[in-house]
Amino acid sequence: MNRTLILCAHGSTAPRGRAAFAGLVNAVRREAQDLDVVDAFIDEQVPLVAEVVRETSGPRAVVPLLLAYDRPVSVDIVQASHLDPAVSVTAPLGPDWVLAEVGVRRLFEAGARSDDTIVLAAATASDERAVSDVGKAARLLSAVWGGRVHVGTLGGPDTPLADAVDVARAYGRRVVVSSYLLSHGAAHEAMGEAGADVVTQPFLDGGPPDPRLVSLVLARARVPAAAGLDAVPRWGGASSTV
CATH class of the missing domain: 3.40.50.1400 (Rossmann fold)
Structure with a gap:
């Protein structure tokens, strides 16, 4: 079986x-x-x-x-x-390097330029651990993109996305939101209303x-679960800018 x-x-x-x-x-x-x-x-x-x-x-x-x-x-x-x-x-x-690599691909597909200000946008980060994970995702994206990445979320204790976009405007450049979402839905629509010049497609873009x-x-x-999943049995033996 x-x-x-x-x-x-x-x-x-x-x-x-x-x-x-x-x-x-x-x-x-x-x-x-x-x-x-x-x-x-x-x-x-x-x-x-x-x-x-x-x-x-x-x-x-x-x-x-x-x-x-x-x-x-x-x-x-x-x-x-x-x-x-x-x-x-x-x-x-x-967060994972793979998501950062696909995120950069979405930035290029959306026409992002090296002089744009990038804001990684996540859905609601419900607690401090989620905020930390979103911050790490932004750092990974920054490393692959090769430039500063701000962070904004649609809810929770981290910086609200609309506020992050406003801060990004202070650089006097286009603001591009990098959608840190798996697929289209209400959250992605909300990101489109945050005031950025460009919003990338989510990781699953329909194709x-x-x-x-x-x-x-x-x-x-196929890899044992990370520590902290409430001792569940295993298989197989944040900053607002980065």
Whole structure:
């Protein structure tokens, strides 16, 4: 019997976002024929992750398709995993160098220039650990881009995105928001209303998923989870400017 890989994400009310996520799941399924790959959600879509845990059996790993370690990982997903001791939870997708590399690709695709001011924009960072992860994501993006990157979020204790865009205006250059989102939806629409000159596409832009994202998902599935996931069983043995 194959092991089961549960890919868990925030659901989307946007058809484009739902299609992009389904495309990523299908791409992972094609690459991981030794695993039974199923999807699950935290909200907005079904099946919810707890339901998937109840309806599957054997060794399973939940990969949070989320870009920071925050409440959906530490509470929603971990609590669902506690329904069965055979379920493990891996580290979330981000932050990671792969996301920084794809983020720079999105910047180039959006026409960003070396003299633009870049603002990495994340969805709600619910706690200090999530803020730290978003800050790290900005530092990685800065290293790959080769220039300063500011940070703004749509909620939580970090700098609000609109304020970050206003600060970026002080440099007297175009402001480009680098969307630190997996797919299209309400959060991406909100980023478009923050006052930047340009907003990049999310990591899943509606076309075939970048192969690096597929590889990142599989890497998370096959490496023991990072410390701090509430002692869940394992598989296999912030600053506002950077």
